[in-house]
Amino acid sequence: MSTTVVQIAGEPDTVPLRLKLQRIERRRKLKAVTLVLPLLLFILFAFVLPIGQMMFNAVHDSTLLTLMPRTTAALRAWDGKDLPDEVAYAALAGDLSQAWEQKTMGAIGKRMNYELPGTGSEFTSSAQKARTLSAGPYKAALIEISPLWARHDVWSLLKRGSSAYTAYYLLRSVDYQYGPDSQIVASPPDNSIFRMIFLRTLGISIAVTAATLLLGFPLAYLLATLPPKTSNLLMIMVVLPFWTSLLVRTTAWVVLLQQHGVVNDVLLALHLISQPAELIYNRVGTVLAMTHIQLPFTLLPIYSVMKTIPPIHVRAARSLGAGPFYAFWKVYFPQTLPGIAAGCLLTFILCLGYYITPALVGGPNDQMISYFVAHYTNEELNWGMASALGAILLTATLLLYYVFNKLVGVDRIKLG
Amino acid sequence: MRKSLMIASILAMTGFAAVVLAPAKPAFAGDQLTVTSWGGALQKSMRGAYFEPFSKVTGIKVTEDEWNGEIAKIRAMVESKTVSWDVVDGDRRSAIQLCNEGILEKIDWTRLGLDRSKFIGGDKYDCGVPSFISATVVAYDKDKLPNGPKTMADLFDLKKFPGKRGLWKNPYQNLEWALVADGVATKDVYAVLSTPEGVDRAFKKLDTIKKDVVWWEAGAQPPQLLADGQVVMTSAWNGRVYDAIKNSGKHFGIMWDAEMWGADLWVIPRGGPRLDDAYKFIAFASSAQAQADLTHYISYGPTNKDALALVDAPILPDLPTAPEHMANSIETNHAFWAERGDELRQRFTAWLAK
Numbered sequence: 001m002s003t004t005v006v007q008i009a010g011e012p013d014t015v016p017l018r019l020k021l022q023r024i025e026r027r028r029k030l031k032a033v034t035l036v037l038p039l040l041l042f043i044l045f046a047f048v049l050p051i052g053q054m055m056f057n058a059v060h061d062s063t064l065l066t067l068m069p070r071t072t073a074a075l076r077a078w079d080g081k082d083l084p085d086e087v088a089y090a091a092l093a094g095d096l097s098q099a100w101e102q103k104t105m106g107a108i109g110k111r112m113n114y115e116l117p118g119t120g121s122e123f124t125s126s127a128q129k130a131r132t133l134s135a136g137p138y139k140a141a142l143i144e145i146s147p148l149w150a151r152h153d154v155w156s157l158l159k160r161g162s163s164a165y166t167a168y169y170l171l172r173s174v175d176y177q178y179g180p181d182s183q184i185v186a187s188p189p190d191n192s193i194f195r196m197i198f199l200r201t202l203g204i205s206i207a208v209t210a211a212t213l214l215l216g217f218p219l220a221y222l223l224a225t226l227p228p229k230t231s232n233l234l235m236i237m238v239v240l241p242f243w244t245s246l247l248v249r250t251t252a253w254v255v256l257l258q259q260h261g262v263v264n265d266v267l268l269a270l271h272l273i274s275q276p277a278e279l280i281y282n283r284v285g286t287v288l289a290m291t292h293i294q295l296p297f298t299l300l301p302i303y304s305v306m307k308t309i310p311p312i313h314v315r316a317a318r319s320l321g322a323g324p325f326y327a328f329w330k331v332y333f334p335q336t337l338p339g340i341a342a343g344c345l346l347t348f349i350l351c352l353g354y355y356i357t358p359a360l361v362g363g364p365n366d367q368m369i370s371y372f373v374a375h376y377t378n379e380e381l382n383w384g385m386a387s388a389l390g391a392i393l394l395t396a397t398l399l400l401y402y403v404f405n406k407l408v409g410v411d412r413i414k415l416g
Numbered sequence: 417m418r419k420s421l422m423i424a425s426i427l428a429m430t431g432f433a434a435v436v437l438a439p440a441k442p443a444f445a446g447d448q449l450t451v452t453s454w455g456g457a458l459q460k461s462m463r464g465a466y467f468e469p470f471s472k473v474t475g476i477k478v479t480e481d482e483w484n485g486e487i488a489k490i491r492a493m494v495e496s497k498t499v500s501w502d503v504v505d506g507d508r509r510s511a512i513q514l515c516n517e518g519i520l521e522k523i524d525w526t527r528l529g530l531d532r533s534k535f536i537g538g539d540k541y542d543c544g545v546p547s548f549i550s551a552t553v554v555a556y557d558k559d560k561l562p563n564g565p566k567t568m569a570d571l572f573d574l575k576k577f578p579g580k581r582g583l584w585k586n587p588y589q590n591l592e593w594a595l596v597a598d599g600v601a602t603k604d605v606y607a608v609l610s611t612p613e614g615v616d617r618a619f620k621k622l623d624t625i626k627k628d629v630v631w632w633e634a635g636a637q638p639p640q641l642l643a644d645g646q647v648v649m650t651s652a653w654n655g656r657v658y659d660a661i662k663n664s665g666k667h668f669g670i671m672w673d674a675e676m677w678g679a680d681l682w683v684i685p686r687g688g689p690r691l692d693d694a695y696k697f698i699a700f701a702s703s704a705q706a707q708a709d710l711t712h713y714i715s716y717g718p719t720n721k722d723a724l725a726l727v728d729a730p731i732l733p734d735l736p737t738a739p740e741h742m743a744n745s746i747e748t749n750h751a752f753w754a755e756r757g758d759e760l761r762q763r764f765t766a767w768l769a770k
Contacts, residue, residue, distance in 0.1 A: 106517040110758070117759035124516070193766045259580075260645045281630060364585075364631060364768040375765065381488040 051394070057387035058169055063111040064161025067104045068095040072162035075155070080181065084155055089138040092149070096130035114382065115157055115168060115178060122148045153180035169388035174198075194372070194389070198396070201368040204287065204358075205351035209298070209344050211291040216299035216343065217336075224306035242296040250360045253289040254280060257361070286362040290354060297350060298343035305339025341408045345401075352397055369393050448477045449693045453505040455482035456636040457659035461713030462505075466701040469709075473700070476693050484634055485510055490685050494519045499688040503697050505547055508750040509588075509757065511681045515543035516754075521684040521691070528699045535702070536719045537679050544681025545698050546719035548710060551677040551736035551745070552589050555657040556649040557642050558667040565649060568674040572597040572625055582641045582650025585631040587764035588753055589651065589676050592746055594621035596674045606749045615760065619767055631768070642668060654736055658715035672741040678748040679719055711735065 065072050070091035078084045099105045105127045109120030126146035133141055142149045149155075160166060160182055171177055171184060175192035179185040186192065219238070223231045241249060256262045257280040264276040279285055309332060317327035355370035369389055376386035451467065453459045459480065467478040481501060483489065487510045493499045506514075514520045520543035525532045528545065532538045537546045554571055556564045561577065570577060571593065583590055592605045598621045600608050608614035630647050632638055638652035639660040654675070660666040682698045684691065700706060707718035708726035717737030718724060724737075732738055736745075753760075 103516075103518040106513075113758045117762065118756065120758065121755040190763050191766050193769045197769060258644060258646060365770070367769060372765075372769075378486055378488055380761070381491065 054387045055391050055394075057383055058391040059165050059167065059388075061111070061166045061169070061384050062164040063107060064158060065164050067099060067108050068092075068158065068161065070094045071158055075159040076162050078155070078159055080156060080159060083139075083150065083152065086137060086139050088155075089142050089149070090136055092142060093130055093133050093138045096127045097133075100127045100131055111161075112154075112157060114384075116153060119148060119154060122146055156180060156182045166384075169384040170392070172385060173388040173392050194369075197367070197369050197372060198392070200366075201352060201393075204283075204290070204354075204366070204368060205348050207287050208290045208294055208351050209348045211287065212294045212298035212347050213340065213344055215291070216295055217302060217340070220299050220303040220306055220339075223303050224309075225311075238296055238299060241292070246293060247356065249293060250289055250357050253285065253292070253361050257285050257288070280361055281363040283362070283366050286358050286366040289357050289361045290351060293357065294347045294351065298347045301342040301346065302336060302339040305336055305342075309335045341404075345404060349397055349401070352393065448479050449502050449690055449697055450479045450481055450500055451503045451505075451697065452481040452483050452501045454484065454635055456634075457656055457663075457714055458635070458653075458716075461655075461659075461710055461716075462701075464713050465706055465710040466697075469706065470697055470700045474693075474696060476696070478697070487514055490514060491517070491519055494686050497687055499685045501685055502688045502690045502694045504683050504685060506544065506681050506683045508541070508544075508678055508681060508748070509753050511541060511544040511683050512750055512754050514683070515541070519686060520544070521686050523684075523698075524695075527695055528702070530699060530702055534721050536721065538719070541681055544683045545702055546679040547682045547701065548707070548719060549677055549679050549717035549735075549737055551654045551672075551675040551741075552584070552651055553654045553657065553675045553736075554649055554671040554673075555638060555642060555652040556669050556671065557645075558669045560645070561648060561669075564669045565671045566673065567671075568593055568596040570671075571649060571651075572621060574625060574628060577648055579648035580628050580630050580646060581625060582630050582632050582638050582647040582652070584651055585633050585768070587760045588748065588757075590622060590764075591615070591618040591760065592676060592748075593651075593674060594618040596746075597621060602674055602744055602746050605746055606752050609752070610756075615763070619763070622767075639664075639666070639668070642666070654734075655714040655716050658734055672736075673744055675736060675741055675745045676748050677717075677736045677742075677745055678750070 071088060071094075074088040074091035075084060078088060099108055105124045109123045112123055113120035123146075126142070126148060129145045130142065133145075156178070160168075160178065168178065172187065173194050175187045175195050176184050177187045219234075223234055223238070226234070254261075258264070259276045259278075259280075261280070263279060264273075267273045268276065279288075313331050313335070314327050317331045318324070322330065352368075353370050354368055355374060358366050358368050359371060370393075373386045373389050373393075376382045376389070451462075453462055459482065463480070467480065470476065471478055483501075483504070485507055490501065490504065490510075491514070493501065511520065515522075522542050523545055530545070535546050536549065554565055554568070558564065565571060565577060571581060591609060595605050595608055595614065595618050596602060598617060609618065630641060630650075632641060632650070635653050635656050638647075638650040639656050641647045641650055642652075643660070643664075643666060649671075654670060657668050657670055661668050682701065684694045684698075688694060702720060704718075704720050704722035704726055707720045707723035710716060711718065711727050711731050715731065715734040715736075717735040718727065727735070733740075736742075
């Protein structure tokens with residue numbers, strides 16, 4: 001034993017086995033990392049980064065801070081009670097003329113309009129007039145130029161602007177806003193819609209999930225029990241629409257359901273109805289089209305779980321005296337639960353983010369939260385609101401997933 | 417082995433970074449000019465009256481794109497310095513707003529070689545050349561409604577004209593029309609709409625038909641909605657209705673009462689690579705002859721005062737600028753909408769979603 005030790009120690013240039021192993025191990029790890037790296041980078045750039053940016057945009061807004069630097073700095077010392085002092089007004093005059101020179105009044109006015117509708121244009125015109133002011137006292141002069149500068153809520157808004165972070169967008173997304181003294185108040189009823197929209201999104205998603213389950217479960221059972229020849233044919237009929245573009249399927253529903261569409265024409269011809277039924281641009285059309293699109297998502301996990309349930313279980317139950325329904329309910333059904341959970345979760349979460357289908361076959365009362373995310377991104381260019389709504393939807397989805405996990409257990413669900 | 421792997425991964429990383437970070441450059445080059453308009457019959461008419469003759473005369477190829485007034489797109493292009501739209505046919509609201517924000521080129525009329533005073537509304541806009549006058553009107557199917565609507569109140573009268581109506585998914589025009597239907601004179605509409613009570617009154621009037629409205633978003637939709645029988649009448653751009661009557665043989669009627677008219681503007685997004693060609697194109701499309709040619713394709717009124725004389729007499733009554741149509745009409749007040757648009761759009765969006 002001792003000779004071997006001496007031998008190894010006596011040959012200093014041979015590398016110990018442990019080190020050799022370590023080196024090979026490291027090389028293997030490096031190879032694995034290199035293989036994973038492209039995907040990792042892709043996910044980082046295309047998924048984690050934009051979503052992080054979105055969450056950040058929901059609370060970050062430095063418009064006032066960067067475009068009105070003097071005023072926001074001067075307002076840090078303001079106690080928020082009466083109107084600010086001369087120093088703040090002098091700073092404002094400086095910022096106004098800078099805004100005019102750099103053509104940033106539009107951006108500032110837009111930001112102010114979000115919280116105090118109608119102040120934006122007043123701001124732009126006062127920036128134009130404030131150029132003539134060259135010396136103080138500014139307070140009286142600016143109030144003379146525009147009554148805007150005697151408004152307490154305007155100054156409160158500017159003071160809130162001295163921080164680059166704002167809760168405004170998140171508050172608006174749940175129908176709250178800042179009052180004149182920066183306290184949190186409920187939005188006026190004319191503008192408070194988002195709580196209702198979130199509930200609507202939830203309601204439609206639940207309805208569609210329930211409908212796909214009701215339709216999908218019997219069909220999955222049929223597919224799993226029929227001989228392969230028939231079930232394969234049926235399976236193709238289920239999966240074929242699944243391979244068609246979502247847009248095409250949605251437009252097909254328009255053709256079917258519109259006022260003088262196929263469905264109404266048939267019903268009219270059969271004298272079942274005397275006037276065309278309203279099947280589209282309302283909740284009926286939305287739920288119908290979404291159920292059709294989501295059906296395979298609910299059905300396939302249930303089907304693949306059912307395929308794994310040996311038929312002898314039910315036969316054993318029957319031979320022991322259970323009735324057909326009892327055997328199904330006590331023996332077969334519990335075994336399908338992991339599939340049901342997987343299918344419903346998949347459908348429910350996909351439904352929460354639906355945009356194009358409600359937009360095409362729904363009415364204004366059927367638009368879900370994604371519609372408003374798109375509306376704020378494309379039409380209003382209000383990225384703060386879009387981000388806040390998106391962030392709340394994402395958080396709500398994760399929360400629901402967490403609750404689901406607690407109730408059912410994600411490890412129990414099976415996709416096949 | 418290790419070294420080569422590292423080199424490979426570094427290469428892969430830099431390649432990836434280059435793909436991600438490299439700014440997307442407009443793919444066009446050479447004598448190509450991208451002109452963006454509103455699609456449909458309007459764009460087809462422009463192709464016949466402007467794009468093709470322009471290419472023939474100058475040899476500059478015109479590439480077309482379409483938009484629906486999404487000013488965010490232009491803003492994003494200019495801000496990211498990837499302007500791929502050289503000339504855009506913009507509505508006045510967008511033109512005013514973008515001009516104030518410094519997103520558009522200021523028009524140099526001497527460089528255009530045109531007389532600014534010859535253009536209707538030419539003196540009002542720094543960043544645009546008035547391109548044509550269009551109007552939003554109420555259209556209906558004569559086969560289904562032989563006694564069509566006569567006044568704006570009929571659009572809101574569900575007893576007299578039961579059935580769905582098409583309206584633009586936008587507060588403007590709808591609020592004005594709601595007030596007119598509620599008895600406000602066309603000349604007082606904006607004075608009333610400037611008061612909070614006036615806005616409430618307009619929304620209240622819209623409430624009365626809300627459940628019977630099919631909302632459209634693109635100009636090509638209203639004639640389609642009428643043809644499909646989805647609506648009994650609809651607000652529509654007069655040119656689109658004219659096109660459906662003339663070229664698709666539809667028996668549509670137009671109610672001109674309280675027509676809302678306004679001019680579109682040719683605008684140039686700032687920082688585009690083909691400014692010279694853009695000027696050349698606008699000068700061409702604003703000439704009296706080209707504008708008169710446009711009326712052969714679509715019933716939009718010319719802005720160039722010289723063009724009216726070149727318009728064929730039978731076409732004149734179909735133009736929104738015909739004196740009998742202008743008698744009781746509203747000129748869309750874009751200053752009002754620039755000022756109150758944000759606020760009213762927010763309220764409209766909320767109203768719609770309820």
